[in-house]
Amino acid sequence: MKGNGDPAFWAKAKAHLVRYGGAFSPVIAASAKGNYFTDADGRRILDFTSGQMSAILGHSHPEIVEVAQRSIAELDHLYSTLLSRPVVELAALIAEIAPGALDRVLLVSTGGESNEAALRMAKLVTGCHEIVAFSRSWHGVTGGAASATYSSSRRGYGPGQPGALVLPAPDTYRSRFIDQRGVYDWRSELDFGFELVDRQSTGALAACIAEPILSSGGVLEPPEGYVAALAEKCRERDMQLIFDEAQTGLGRTGHLFACERDGVVPQYLTLSKTLGAGLPLAAMLTTPEIEDIVAERGFLFYTTHASDPLPAAVGLKVIEVILREGLSARAARLGERLKAGLLALQQRYDCIGDVRGRGLLLGVDLVKDRRTKAPDAELAQHVARECLALGMMTSVVRGGFGIFRIAPPLTIEPHEIDLGLEIFDQALGRATH
Numbered sequence: 001m002k003g004n005g006d007p008a009f010w011a012k013a014k015a016h017l018v019r020y021g022g023a024f025s026p027v028i029a030a031s032a033k034g035n036y037f038t039d040a041d042g043r044r045i046l047d048f049t050s051g052q053m054s055a056i057l058g059h060s061h062p063e064i065v066e067v068a069q070r071s072i073a074e075l076d077h078l079y080s081t082l083l084s085r086p087v088v089e090l091a092a093l094i095a096e097i098a099p100g101a102l103d104r105v106l107l108v109s110t111g112g113e114s115n116e117a118a119l120r121m122a123k124l125v126t127g128c129h130e131i132v133a134f135s136r137s138w139h140g141v142t143g144g145a146a147s148a149t150y151s152s153s154r155r156g157y158g159p160g161q162p163g164a165l166v167l168p169a170p171d172t173y174r175s176r177f178i179d180q181r182g183v184y185d186w187r188s189e190l191d192f193g194f195e196l197v198d199r200q201s202t203g204a205l206a207a208c209i210a211e212p213i214l215s216s217g218g219v220l221e222p223p224e225g226y227v228a229a230l231a232e233k234c235r236e237r238d239m240q241l242i243f244d245e246a247q248t249g250l251g252r253t254g255h256l257f258a259c260e261r262d263g264v265v266p267q268y269l270t271l272s273k274t275l276g277a278g279l280p281l282a283a284m285l286t287t288p289e290i291e292d293i294v295a296e297r298g299f300l301f302y303t304t305h306a307s308d309p310l311p312a313a314v315g316l317k318v319i320e321v322i323l324r325e326g327l328s329a330r331a332a333r334l335g336e337r338l339k340a341g342l343l344a345l346q347q348r349y350d351c352i353g354d355v356r357g358r359g360l361l362l363g364v365d366l367v368k369d370r371r372t373k374a375p376d377a378e379l380a381q382h383v384a385r386e387c388l389a390l391g392m393m394t395s396v397v398r399g400g401f402g403i404f405r406i407a408p409p410l411t412i413e414p415h416e417i418d419l420g421l422e423i424f425d426q427a428l429g430r431a432t433h
């Protein structure tokens with residue numbers, strides 16, 4: 001039997017694969033094209049997770065295929081001090097579209113790496129080492145990024161880096177700073193968070209790292225005004241600000257960069273997942289003033305794949321397609337259609353406690369009881385299994401919540417949004433009856 005149930009495949013997987021993130025999905029992916037992948041039983045499965053939140057142009061976009069094929073044949077990988085045209089062109093293009101004066105760009109491979117680079121730079125330029133991050137953050141699994149990550153388990157790996165300080169994540173649904181009338185007093189929460197930061201700090205605050213919408217933490221969208229107030233808190237303390245736009249960058253939220261909604265330009269901005277649209281490519285952006293200072297101090301972030309031409313050529317094409325096709329505006333438009341559909345489902349299913357998010361990055365929070373807002377993690381897993389059985393891939397965030405993270409490719413068609421909603425409806429029906 002060569003389908004999803006192929007015992008030889010699963011036996012080999014069990015014998016030879018490290019389980020790096022819990023259980024594997026129970027189907028075998030055979031191919032992927034557009035907004036679907038096909039499994040080993042020949043079923044087309046709607047990809048409502050854009051791969052790992054990355055394939056914003058869908059799978060095997062013809063222009064990406066063409067660039068990748070040409071690039072692997074002509075200019076693939078080089079010694080890391082050797083520059084090539086795709087790298088310089090991509091850096092210039094990113095600087096051109098980025099907010100503010102974030103004109104200097106480092107090109108690497110993964111989100112964790114790009115954050116690591118920003119954290120190291122902030123430490124070198126400030127001479128300080130304390131890093132503040134949200135209590136539901138995800139910035140990667142490498143040393144510095146993992147120390148600033150609180151939405152995955154930190155247990156079992158010994159101490160993180162010294163000076164890791166935590167700020168309450170802005171949770172408009174479950175914050176303890178929501179009063180009886182349902183009003184979220186985020187200013188008091190932020191003041192309280194920084195009161196604790198100031199108490200813990202040894203006077204060595206280097207930076208605050210934040211996702212403009214906390215994705216892995218449960219699609220937590222800070223209220224309007226919050227991000228600007230956070231930036232002000234950092235300014236008051238001479239701390240630098242790093243925005244991690246791994247998931248929110250390049251159109252997904254309806255803006256090219258999510259921080260544009262908030263009118264805040266950080267000292268560092270990192271891009272990853274969406275920049276390569278599924279290929280490993282990441283960028284760290286900063287200002288010329290900062291880069292000049294750290295260059296003089298001997299900044300080192302020398303990696304095997306820094307400034308690799310092949311992924312850079314792909315990144316150039318990704319941005320070209322996003323701009324040419326107006327995919328940010330498309331994400332805003334189709335996001336409204338998707339959100340309206342999810343809100344309509346909320347009217348019919350008591351288990352949907354909250355629907356939130358922006359553009360094509362939405363969260364659906366399943367609860368046992370709307371009054372207590374107790375998360376229903378088990379139900380969410382059940383619904384996710386039903387979705388897959390019905391032909392749609394979904395993602396439930398980690399950490400004991402029952403939160404679906406819905407992030408289809410920006411190339412999704414209106415009828416595919418409707419199909420996704422129909423499948424979600426059926427899956428909820430099956431799981432709750």
Ligand SMILES: Cc1ncc(COP(=O)(O)O)c(C=O)c1O
Nearest residue numbers: 110111112138139140211244246
């Ligand atoms: C916001 C954010 N930053 C960083 C990362 C880490 O990226 P990578 O897994 O490419 O290292 C992730 C991964 O999920 C992420 O969601």
